[in-house]
Amino acid sequence: MRQRRPRLALPVLILVLTAATSLPVAQVQADQPTYSFIDWRTDLAPLTNAKTWILVGRPIPGGCSYSYPAGPDVIPDGGWELRSIALDPSDCAKLMEEGTPTAFVPVTADKGTTSLTSDGEEARTLALTSSQSAWEQVVWRDILGLWLNYDVSQVDWSYNGSIVTSGSTHGHWGYRWGSGWAIDSYGNYSTWGSGSSYLRSESWSNFSNSAFCWPLPTVYTDYYYNRVWGFPDGHATRSQSSASFNECLPFHFDVYTAYGNWPGTVP
């Protein structure tokens, strides 16, 4: 029997199918959208004084682009959180919820440090001061779960039960070396609440990668804000908002938070 010459049709078909994996999914914007929200987040701690509203984005190749509103000018003592609780990817809409967080990382006695200070050789008054640190790390990951970049916000504060007596804030940022990511801008600043009612650390950063989806547009991950509040009773709250744009493959983000110093690693 004579062997048939193999043809190139099969490899060509396979390559076309393989290359098609990089094509973005078309997004269609309806003229009068009736939102069909999916991916409801049911595992969230409730917010007090919660308000919900719809954030409408605009369709872009490969997904949606959202412009997030700025936070409130006056931060409530109990903190403030803005979060997405449901999505309508076909209409580029997110159901947003904002309010005062009620779920905090529990304070444990062994994580803070407490010291007694005396005034003079014969102490007449003793002031009890404690110090505490808390941090939040937001990490964007690729479809494999490999981390792409991160943004860390840490607050270190001393308190006496009535006010925050002193403190400082720090930010840490990083991206996986050799993956094409670069950091475009970043920063961290401190905010004191009125009457020293809290000290807040806020980090922000913007990363980009022009090679990952080339020749499609540059991919961005933006950390709009990464906030951690330290309060006079030693507890902390946190809040974050971040997004990615122009991904040709799905991305995912994780949020980590704890008391103490940021360990300097990505989980």
Added chain:
Amino acid sequence: MSRRMRWFIAGLGLGAGAGFLAAAMGTLGLVLLVVAALWASLVPPRFALLAGLLTASGAVWLLVTLRFAALCNDQPGTCAGPAIGPFLLIAAVVTAVGLGAAAVTAWMARHTVR
């Protein structure tokens, strides 16, 4: 073990690596996968290496996308980017084509005059 089977197994290893690279490196990884597939389509005996490469790279993408879909289901609101469905479908098609190519290779092995 036949020569075709050895090439098929080599293709499985190559495809698994290329599949991971395509997921981790985006366009560059996809180009490497395409180059590997082109080369594999030319290596005799025909389709053995290519069948292994497509089967493994498709299976890797199936596992990766299924895992990601489960993650997004567990943590809704934490995923962004294009829908996972088309990736699942294409990964399934590539895997099926790889298995089909393996069947063609086996058929050719049985019907070739030595």
